[in-house]
Amino acid sequence: MKNDSLEQLFTSLIRNRIGAEYFAAGEKLLAYLKDYLTPETIVGTGDSKTLAQLGVYELLREGGCRFLDKYRTDLSRKEKDRLYRDNFSADLFLSGINAVTLEGKIVNLDGNGSRVAPIIFGPGKVFLICGTNKIVMDDEEAIARIRNTAAPLDAQRLGKNTPCAKTGKCMDCRSVEKICNYHTIIQGQFDRERIRVLIVEGEYGY
Ligand code: SF4
Known part of the structure; x- marks a missing residue:
């Protein structure tokens, strides 16, 4: 990713009161996340191919936190639904996104809202993890990327x-x-410490 595009992205996100970090490789991202995990930290996640590819779910299952793991095969439908609701009171929520624009907007599209709703409201802290392949110019390009x-x-x-x-x-x-x-565009937040975009160099998810 070109340095001037990254610089523009970071400047725009920060102007919109959204934090941002850059990682040259997936291992560096995992090391960063580990620093936020304690045995008491309740962590929820959105469905994300990016998180799967980067080994984030495995990290959360290592026992360093209280992971609301809705992927456990022994869960009943009712238990799984409970975990989706528990995401709203998690200390930390991790999710992928569909696109982030150089104007500093985070663009997502969801089928049932279980990913975008806790991104917007509930968890104390939200880390949105995305590869540099998700960076686009503007809203129009973000929507085209999502649709096509x-x-x-x-x-x-x-x-x-x-x-x-x-x-x-x-x-x-x-x-x-x-x-x-559910099509959402996040273009700011009251608490500038809550949502942070974690950009990882490379192609992750779609
Ligand atoms: S055809 Fe378009 S609107 Fe329908 S599910 Fe696919 S992307 Fe969404």
């Missing part, structure tokens, strides 16, 4: 019966299985 890259690939991964899962492009559907229900 992120959402179709996610719909395929989830086995959804949507037009984009077949064509690889958004057809602006009204499908009951549509995954584009």
Whole structure:
């Protein structure tokens, strides 16, 4: 990633009262996260291919924190639903994002809101982890990236019966299985210490 683009991104995020850190490699990110984990820290996560690729879920399962692990295969539907609600009172919430703009805005699209809602309200601290592949110019490019890259690939991964899962492009559907229900743009926050964007050099997620 070019230094001047990163500089512009950081300047814009900070102007919008959003913290930012840059990591040249995934291992450095994991070392950074470890510093925030104690046996008492309650940690929730959003569904994220980026977090999976970077080994964040494994880190949280190592026992250094109280991980609200909704991926455990022994959970009943009711227990899993409880964990989704517990995310709102977590000390720390970790999630991927769909795009971050050079204007300092964080853009996300969600199917049921379980990821974007606790990003916006609830957990004491929120770290949004993204590869440099998610950095775009502006809102328009962010939306194009979501419609034509992120959402179709996610719909395929989830086995959804949507037009984009077949064509690889958004057809602006009204499908009951549509995954584009909650479109959020974060462009500021009251508590400048709450949301922080952690940028990792490289391609992660989609
Ligand atoms: S609106 Fe429909 S077709 Fe477009 S990306 Fe979302 S699910 Fe796919």
